[in-house]
Amino acid sequence: MQSNKKVTKFENKVYDLCKKVPKGKVTTYKTLANKLGTKAYRAVGQALRNNPYAPNVPCHRVISSSGKIGGFMGKNNVNSKDVKRKIALLKKEKIVIKNNKIEKKYNYKFKK
Secondary structure, eight states, rough: OOOOSSSOOHHHHHHHHHHTTTTTOOOOHHHHHHTOOOOHHHHHHHHTTTOOTTTTTTTGEEEESSBOOOOOOTBBBBTTTHHHHHHHHHHHHOOOOOTTTTTGGOOOOOOO
16 A cells, blocks of 8 residues: 555554455444444544545445445545445446335344
């Protein structure tokens, strides 16, 4: 991974974990945070918002705990160009989105 941006240890942990989510699966900000041993869900979101390694770190595979699409590249409006791009990336991976939500069957289960 190469970037001009200074990346923190925490951000690197988020990115390393996010890379484990395979195509066709999603995870949540909360799941990533819990797996990292923290409740800093928003910090996970901020790390992904500033992801300098996309698409190698597939932050588009991270959604909200409610199953909603969530934000992408700092945008939260479902009608924004960026969130539409996230939706397109997920659909390309055969993830079905209904009413801006993703069914739990697409959730990735991390190994313990």
